Amino acid sequence: MLGIEEIGVHIPEGRISNYDRKEQFGIDDHFIEQKIGVRQVSVKDDNEDTSDLCVKAFADLCRKTDIDLSDIEAMVVVTQNPDRNIPHTSAMLHGKLGLPARCACFDISLGCSGFVYSLSVFQGFMAANGMKKGLLFTADPYSKIIDPNDKNTTLLFGDGAAVTLISENPKLVSGQFTFGTLGSEHEKLICNDGLLFMNGRAVFNFAAKVVPDDIRLVVEKNGLTLEGIDRFLLHQGSKIIVETIADRLKIPREKAPYTTYDYGNTISSTLPILLVDELNGTADTIVICGFGVGLSWASGVLKRV
Amino acid sequence: MLGIEEIGVHIPEGRISNYDRKEQFGIDDHFIEQKIGVRQVSVKDDNEDTSDLCVKAFADLCRKTDIDLSDIEAMVVVTQNPDRNIPHTSAMLHGKLGLPARCACFDISLGCSGFVYSLSVFQGFMAANGMKKGLLFTADPYSKIIDPNDKNTTLLFGDGAAVTLISENPKLVSGQFTFGTLGSEHEKLICNDGLLFMNGRAVFNFAAKVVPDDIRLVVEKNGLTLEGIDRFLLHQGSKIIVETIADRLKIPREKAPYTTYDYGNTISSTLPILLVDELNGTADTIVICGFGVGLSWASGVLKRV
DSSP: OOEEEEEEEEOOSEEEESGGGHHHHTOOHHIIIIIIOOSEEEEOOTTOOHHHHHHHHHHHHHHHSOOOGGGOOEEEEEOSSOSOSSSOHHHHHHHHHTOOTTOEEEEEEOSTTHHHHHHHHHHHHHHHTTOOEEEEEEEOOGGGTOOTTOHHHHTTBOOOEEEEEEESSOSEEEEEEEEEEOGGGGGGEEEETTEEEEOHHHHHHHHHHHHHHHHHHHHHHTTOOGGGOSEEEEOOSOHHHHHHHHHHTTOOGGGSOOOOTTTOBOGGGHHHHHHHHHHTSSOSEEEEEEEETTTEEEEEEEEEO | OOEEEEEEEEOOSEEEESGGGHHHHTOOHHIIIIIIOOSEEEEOOTTOOHHHHHHHHHHHHHHHSOOOGGGOOEEEEEOSSOSOSSSOHHHHHHHHHTOOTTOEEEEEEOSTTHHHHHHHHHHHHHHHTTOOEEEEEEEOOGGGTOOTTOHHHHTTBOOOEEEEEEESSOSEEEEEEEEEEOGGGGGGEEEETTEEEEOHHHHHHHHHHHHHHHHHHHHHHTTOOGGGOSEEEEOOSOHHHHHHHHHHHTOOGGGSOOOOTTTOBOGGGHHHHHHHHHHTSSOSEEEEEEEETTTEEEEEEEEEO
């Protein structure tokens, strides 16, 4: 059965400190540490593109496990900040990594719900085509579209990439998923003329309302109870949204970790970054949930093999 | 079993005649009619966006079959010319069509291989999640990125959109697929600074070499022979590439129709547009093959239920 064997991660070394911007934005330490939970955001080099971040995440994967490129039968890149619109970033990455001509490549355009959606899409595609080894990249460098004077976005989003190795030798396998879209609300989080706009309050209210219900639904759909879940990995939108969702579910906050103090919200990469710590951990049953741009959300359950 | 139940199509009424551009580009009637096989290209209105073309294709689908929006469990938009990068076009289309909140939506970024790839991806996703009815949109209006003075592109590409209804009440079901990518060749067909560039000769040579081999492979993978295939639906890149592929396969040209004289190469929509004529036709076994941007290709076999 296909599932997650290993995960490679790359977070660029560049940082912008939020403490240095307290005066500019009229914020204090409490806001930085307790509300958004982002002390500094990671920023890629100007001359690095999305596929370059993927190459570095792949190098991390290769440090963790042996990869024979000729075994890779499929590859997907999840991004809304591609190198360019044509061709797809996965084609450019295919060339950079030197993957075989018989490797199926495509991009998926999704934001913060992208990892959960794509895990289901990619595993479904691989299974339907009898493929045994594939690479799921997430890389959405928002530094390309952030207005450094926009308090609602520049303090939150960091650059990062991850690659999830899907194989028949998994550590974690997925159960049932749930998905949703509120397209009529898409203007709450949108890119206009190359710059990101976010109605922070509206997106917070959406997540605080939709996500707890969706997690209850996915747990039930998998024949489980909230009490039986060892870990809730929630998209790291901000510290306050993660805590709010945990509180509304009446689960201990320790079961829903918030960890991205030192690089920020890396969009579709927040969940695979969190999963690195779980791959060799003790949690047997893990809920994953992504939510954001679209507005879109998805949840799933992972079980240890 | 999931498969293709119905197809809606929209080709904008606007046209640019290639006969009117003979002097500008130093071309003659033979070039127009026999080589590229495009007398005029379709062009959308300036104020129409990609999702608008999808809405019109959906209206055509609704004229052909009854659609209850509440039945739609998933929707994908295949495009490399989205309304905007954030959010995905499928989210905006979700809002415009008034689809239910529980409808899973995502975009796939692929060019001329997009329909074949996405048919496999989307059916795999739906099957893995027990979904029974979904919409696969293709819409890639190249008029957004065409330089009207570039002979290699402006004479060939037309705007269009299609929506393929995937359901458990299909007329055609798919067998095995084949996929491929030559990412190291991606610069042969690329968008630079918002304008499309195509090395026409290189892309022609790629297709003339790779596609016949891939079609032989997919036929064999499905336990069939070339003689047993009733119809070969090839991406309508140009008249000359369709004829060249047919000749190299030593199949009668009538089995590999070229039909897009009056609107041009509509990227990922050429195959669903061709399939409209086959849905209620007599061909029992149909090969479909898309190839282009990436460089990327995919083939599949469809069988009448």
